[in-house]
Amino acid sequence: MLSGVKTVAWSVVFGLMLVCAGCQRAALTVSPPVSGGDYAARTADCVACHSIPGGEAFAGGLKMGTPIGAIYSTNITPDPETGIGKYSLADFDRALRQGIAKDGHRLYPAMPYPSYAKLSDADVAALYGFFMKEAPPVHQANRKTEIPPVLRTRWPLAIWDVVFAPRSSYAAKPGHDTAWNRGAYLVQGPGHCGACHTPRGLGQQEKALDESSPKYLAGAELDGWYAPSLRGEVRTGLGAWSQTDIVDFLKHGHNRIGAPFGSMIDVVNNSTSYFSDSDIQAVATYLKSLPATTDQPSLAKDTTTTAAMMNRPSAQPGGAVYAGYCASCHGFDGKGFAPYMPGLAGNPVVLHDNPSSLINLTLNASIPLVVAGAPDAYRMPQFRQQLSDQDIADVLTFIRKGWGDQAPSVTTAQVAKLRKRTDPASDQVIVLKMR
Amino acid sequence: MRATRVAPDLSRRQVIFTAGSAAGGLLIGIGMAAAPGGARAATVSNKPWDDKDSAPHELDAWIAIDPDDSVLIRYQRAEMGQGSMTALPMLITEELQCDWSKVRIEYASATRNARENRVYGNMYSHGSMSVRESQKMVQQVGASARERLIAAAAARWKVPASDCMAAQSVVTHRPSGRTLRYGELAAAAAKIKLAKEPTIKTPAQFSFLPRRMPRVDVAHKTDGAAKFGIDAQVPGMVFAAIAACPVPGGKLKAVDESVLSGAPGIVAIVKLDHAVAVVATDSFWRAKRALSRLQPQWDVGAAGLVNSAQLSKDFRAALGAKMVVARNDGDVAKAMSRGARTFEAIYETPYLSHSPMEPMNATVNLQADRLDVWVGSQDAEGALHAAATASGLEPEQVHVHNAFLGGGFGRRDGNDEIVQAIAIAKVVKRPVKLIWTREEDMRHDRFRPHAVVAFKAATGSDGLPTAWSMRIVTSSIFQSVGIPFPPDKAEPPAVDGLVSNGYAVPNQRIELLLKNTHLPVWFYRAPGANQHVFAIEGFLDEIAAANRLDPYRLRRKLLAGKPDWIKVLDIAAQKGDWGKPLPRGSGRGIAICNFTDSLCAQVAEVTVKPSGEVKVDRVTVVLDTRNMVNPQTIVEQAESSVIFGLTAALYGKITIKDGAAVQGNFDTYRMVRLAEAPKIDVHLAPSGGEVWGGAGEPAVPPVIAAVANAIFAATGKRIRTLPIVDNDLRSA
Amino acid sequence: MITIQVNGTSRQIDIEPDTPLLWVLRDVIGLTGTKFGCGIAQCGACTVHINGAAMRSCSVPIGALDGAKIVTIEGLSPDNSHPVQRAWIEESVPQCGYCQSGQIMAVAAFLKTFAKPTDADIDANVTNICRCGTYPALRRAIHRAANAVKA
Numbered sequence A: 001m002l003s004g005v006k007t008v009a010w011s012v013v014f015g016l017m018l019v020c021a022g023c024q025r026a027a028l029t030v031s032p033p034v035s036g037g038d039y040a041a042r043t044a045d046c047v048a049c050h051s052i053p054g055g056e057a058f059a060g061g062l063k064m065g066t067p068i069g070a071i072y073s074t075n076i077t078p079d080p081e082t083g084i085g086k087y088s089l090a091d092f093d094r095a096l097r098q099g100i101a102k103d104g105h106r107l108y109p110a111m112p113y114p115s116y117a118k119l120s121d122a123d124v125a126a127l128y129g130f131f132m133k134e135a136p137p138v139h140q141a142n143r144k145t146e147i148p149p150v151l152r153t154r155w156p157l158a159i160w161d162v163v164f165a166p167r168s169s170y171a172a173k174p175g176h177d178t179a180w181n182r183g184a185y186l187v188q189g190p191g192h193c194g195a196c197h198t199p200r201g202l203g204q205q206e207k208a209l210d211e212s213s214p215k216y217l218a219g220a221e222l223d224g225w226y227a228p229s230l231r232g233e234v235r236t237g238l239g240a241w242s243q244t245d246i247v248d249f250l251k252h253g254h255n256r257i258g259a260p261f262g263s264m265i266d267v268v269n270n271s272t273s274y275f276s277d278s279d280i281q282a283v284a285t286y287l288k289s290l291p292a293t294t295d296q297p298s299l300a301k302d303t304t305t306t307a308a309m310m311n312r313p314s315a316q317p318g319g320a321v322y323a324g325y326c327a328s329c330h331g332f333d334g335k336g337f338a339p340y341m342p343g344l345a346g347n348p349v350v351l352h353d354n355p356s357s358l359i360n361l362t363l364n365a366s367i368p369l370v371v372a373g374a375p376d377a378y379r380m381p382q383f384r385q386q387l388s389d390q391d392i393a394d395v396l397t398f399i400r401k402g403w404g405d406q407a408p409s410v411t412t413a414q415v416a417k418l419r420k421r422t423d424p425a426s427d428q429v430i431v432l433k434m435r
Numbered sequence B: 001m002r003a004t005r006v007a008p009d010l011s012r013r014q015v016i017f018t019a020g021s022a023a024g025g026l027l028i029g030i031g032m033a034a035a036p037g038g039a040r041a042a043t044v045s046n047k048p049w050d051d052k053d054s055a056p057h058e059l060d061a062w063i064a065i066d067p068d069d070s071v072l073i074r075y076q077r078a079e080m081g082q083g084s085m086t087a088l089p090m091l092i093t094e095e096l097q098c099d100w101s102k103v104r105i106e107y108a109s110a111t112r113n114a115r116e117n118r119v120y121g122n123m124y125s126h127g128s129m130s131v132r133e134s135q136k137m138v139q140q141v142g143a144s145a146r147e148r149l150i151a152a153a154a155a156r157w158k159v160p161a162s163d164c165m166a167a168q169s170v171v172t173h174r175p176s177g178r179t180l181r182y183g184e185l186a187a188a189a190a191k192i193k194l195a196k197e198p199t200i201k202t203p204a205q206f207s208f209l210p211r212r213m214p215r216v217d218v219a220h221k222t223d224g225a226a227k228f229g230i231d232a233q234v235p236g237m238v239f240a241a242i243a244a245c246p247v248p249g250g251k252l253k254a255v256d257e258s259v260l261s262g263a264p265g266i267v268a269i270v271k272l273d274h275a276v277a278v279v280a281t282d283s284f285w286r287a288k289r290a291l292s293r294l295q296p297q298w299d300v301g302a303a304g305l306v307n308s309a310q311l312s313k314d315f316r317a318a319l320g321a322k323m324v325v326a327r328n329d330g331d332v333a334k335a336m337s338r339g340a341r342t343f344e345a346i347y348e349t350p351y352l353s354h355s356p357m358e359p360m361n362a363t364v365n366l367q368a369d370r371l372d373v374w375v376g377s378q379d380a381e382g383a384l385h386a387a388a389t390a391s392g393l394e395p396e397q398v399h400v401h402n403a404f405l406g407g408g409f410g411r412r413d414g415n416d417e418i419v420q421a422i423a424i425a426k427v428v429k430r431p432v433k434l435i436w437t438r439e440e441d442m443r444h445d446r447f448r449p450h451a452v453v454a455f456k457a458a459t460g461s462d463g464l465p466t467a468w469s470m471r472i473v474t475s476s477i478f479q480s481v482g483i484p485f486p487p488d489k490a491e492p493p494a495v496d497g498l499v500s501n502g503y504a505v506p507n508q509r510i511e512l513l514l515k516n517t518h519l520p521v522w523f524y525r526a527p528g529a530n531q532h533v534f535a536i537e538g539f540l541d542e543i544a545a546a547n548r549l550d551p552y553r554l555r556r557k558l559l560a561g562k563p564d565w566i567k568v569l570d571i572a573a574q575k576g577d578w579g580k581p582l583p584r585g586s587g588r589g590i591a592i593c594n595f596t597d598s599l600c601a602q603v604a605e606v607t608v609k610p611s612g613e614v615k616v617d618r619v620t621v622v623l624d625t626r627n628m629v630n631p632q633t634i635v636e637q638a639e640s641s642v643i644f645g646l647t648a649a650l651y652g653k654i655t656i657k658d659g660a661a662v663q664g665n666f667d668t669y670r671m672v673r674l675a676e677a678p679k680i681d682v683h684l685a686p687s688g689g690e691v692w693g694g695a696g697e698p699a700v701p702p703v704i705a706a707v708a709n710a711i712f713a714a715t716g717k718r719i720r721t722l723p724i725v726d727n728d729l730r731s732a
Numbered sequence C: 001m002i003t004i005q006v007n008g009t010s011r012q013i014d015i016e017p018d019t020p021l022l023w024v025l026r027d028v029i030g031l032t033g034t035k036f037g038c039g040i041a042q043c044g045a046c047t048v049h050i051n052g053a054a055m056r057s058c059s060v061p062i063g064a065l066d067g068a069k070i071v072t073i074e075g076l077s078p079d080n081s082h083p084v085q086r087a088w089i090e091e092s093v094p095q096c097g098y099c100q101s102g103q104i105m106a107v108a109a110f111l112k113t114f115a116k117p118t119d120a121d122i123d124a125n126v127t128n129i130c131r132c133g134t135y136p137a138l139r140r141a142i143h144r145a146a147n148a149v150k151a
């Protein structure tokens, strides 16, 4: 049996890894890439975690809830007292790629250093240059962690790092072209896509760090959201997406099939929409090369029976809710109005067994997508107040079985659980409310 | 040819007969039965702003009669669904004795009011005043015109006026039977000055009223023709969207305009002291989308730290402070110390947004020597003066074209949208239509104030309260509006719903402390009472429950000697099935109030599911407006009030975070929808007399209290804080 | 360039494709009977018929409507004679009237599928907001219109 202390220490790791995708992200406008360093900071999406809405860029302060207390991201501007102005390149590198701060303390793995470990030396240097010379210094003291002192021990992180964190930069894989390799680098390294999309093991480590494992980017639940598989599954992954679909999604925030939500909004807002065209193509190339882990029959679309069901509330209670609250934007045919309002018929997020994202979106909607400085034209309303657990379970079940979709039902218990966890007023909240 | 009269003829005799005769005192059946086909009697233009400042064949500023007998009647208030556009001309018609089918109704011009020594008097519609405040005036208008027409006929016939009578647009010389139509007399009548103004009728002398009459604006509101302020179309007009500082009172610090450089169709970015606006050529959408790309920076000062939880703490903490006395009967302290039992409770109600269905908007055309404003305003005269000040023009140079209002509820008289539109027009020098998004409308409302009421009471051995203390902390509407008021007196909207309680509790002290914040507060349908009645009727219910008294009978005892109050209460209890058994999980609550000189009692029936979900099944409303013009609109207003009050009771709350309103649209500020609307039975019980009561508001306060009390009856849980959804009503 | 048919008239619309149909109708075409209430498909004030179905036009981008047939309140009947309009007048439903174009369009489409609706059908399907609280009259009018259609 584990001793008390060990249990506590492990829960630190568990807790933090649950929330690495934090919530109250800034939608900051930062001038377009002016240097390699600025661009590298975009690809690594530093601003999303190291800024707060309305705050100065990179001055930190983003609250990340954990079951044992909140932690705050830190000031990474070149301010010598409160920021990282006194960091040498070596200090910076150690923090970035090994998760060890200048004073030797270990960073919580909310900082995705297991991914950043794959950064190239050149990008590390470019980032260092950017944070030392271009990011404006902001004098803003870091906020103290709210984890109680007794739970704050960080030495188990050293063991965690030895076991789980890789140690070397990305090395180009032979047998693949430059685009593929560039894509692999961006996805595995700076983009840290696996932090959300790869399932985690018992130690909360990502189960795989590259395409050598079928678990890599196979989809995972995190923070009350389900980050879908980025592999080739026809229904629940990117199997039905073309290269262009992926490019559109990352570049513009929508495509003919879906739209980002949850933490992915931050990623598009602050990172992928700034990618160069060739880098986006590279990412799409790499993702399209990941094979499906399961064989899924392709969809047989059927819109007529579903449309008819909406008109028979007794036959399918969710149909009435759909007609009353959803159909105007997502269509009676479930096709939405691409690219502005995502379709639901055949959408991988709808089709996955895990309904967390659907429930979360219905309850809480999503923060606004901001691409090229322009907030999205349309937004999803919240239904937390207007629809009961039963209504939401009914309508999601209807959507998941509609138009030939055939995903499992949603239960009221599932809705009730997420309602509580995502209620900003609840004392059990582990996810801050998504706006 | 005479147009068919549409409404069933409900004569005064019937009303009084029914009101007086039914055992327990009932009243008027309310089933609707207008004639099919929508034939209308009086008419109104679908575009109120086309109304002219003057007309041919005017008798005076109010009335013009054409040779073909058609009668133009000017209506000086604002139509927002409350029906006064129909009711006031009906009152004129009662005196004028004209043919209602030949009446055409126009908005009176605020400019003319300014020019002609306020010939129309007050033009606002709030405080349920439209009818009750102008009833005497418009009756006088009708009576004078009638007498002048009679005088003109008498002069033509060379007979004494006293031998003539007027009816249905015809003057008859009784002895000879000769007749002249109004159309034939109008020109001569216009020149006649009466030596003495005629006496107006008392309600008992009415022959035309009260009468159920279709509202004149209804048909225009079923085919898209009715024009609201937002529908104004002016040649050359451009479209503006605006974002004001999210924290009221904050200032615009900076905005990076370069993000819109080269954007197509953008006319201007207009920086105001407290807001930034974008003006676009071809659509509001273009302006709004461009605006969303600006990231203005604001100076918000200390207000940026304010939040609801802290405000609630502060207001509650202030309950112990020194207060201004609003009412002091007997000796509360002494009576309190002698009570058999004492009770204490604190009731709290949140900020609310009016959220009329039509978001705030204004269209203006500003020229060197003339300003035209198209708007839906509850007070065209106030709008005119605000526009004159903002533009620097004289009031006579300003033309406010009032429209139908897409709801008001107290919000549509702040003029902030008009002032903004003028400021924008000064920059772009073209006609501008400014529209607030729903988010802007909700977050920049002038809110129903937050209020905390602390009660203390003592009861005697019979369980009846002997002493009652009520201490209120809320914010000053008068100060927000700019109404001067002595600080050592209690301003009425902050205390009225408590002060006006009808209960014979011998010792009562009501005190007030005003605590103002950076948030503007405003009149909101049934101001004050919509909070106070919930509180006082809830607390009285607590006393009843603790003393094992029936809430209806306790009220009845405390209203001894007030037959009018007892009558509405009794009818409510009787019609609302008070005392009849209900299934488990359901309950009934009762409440009564006196507001705008009307009495209203209600019984609500609710079911609370084990999950805590509340369903209001049925509400019985008894309303005594003393007198009535058009019972149909009174019933409509009662139904409307119940739904409005229910939204406030069940869901309404504006939360303040970092100084700004959190809720911004109907997904976070929930409205009662059709599925949640209870069955509503309205019973009218006009008690007559000299006073006229209001109709648009008095049914709002009691429904909130009755529902809260019904929840107690159903669950044993007392609602002391609104909204109801914030209370945990799950059964264990 | 998007071509739509509005109340039987073909229109060429040249505007950003993300523009909601609502603003095309109101600002570009000048049909102001369709109202703006919330902009997020919550209130229904902007309801029109798109290819026969009641949709909230504030949330339908014009870019997705090429070839669509649209009917607005102005086109529901030439003379205010649609059974729903008649029922609305007879029951005196509108108060401020601002939500009513949307209510009428929503109900007109609803009655096409629910010829004889129960109260439960109405509750489940008529979800437009009326801030004036005309719901009791609205419900009476829906039943009246349904009976008129049947008769």
Ligand code: FES
Residues within 6 Å of the ligand: C035, C036, C037, C038, C039, C040, C041, C042, C043, C044, C045, C046, C047, C056, C057, C058, C059
């Ligand atoms: S404006 Fe479209 S639903 Fe409210």
Ligand code: FES
Residues within 6 Å of the ligand: B081, B357, B406, B407, C094, C095, C096, C097, C098, C099, C100, C129, C130, C131, C132, C133, C134
């Ligand atoms: S009639 Fe006013 S909002 Fe419905």
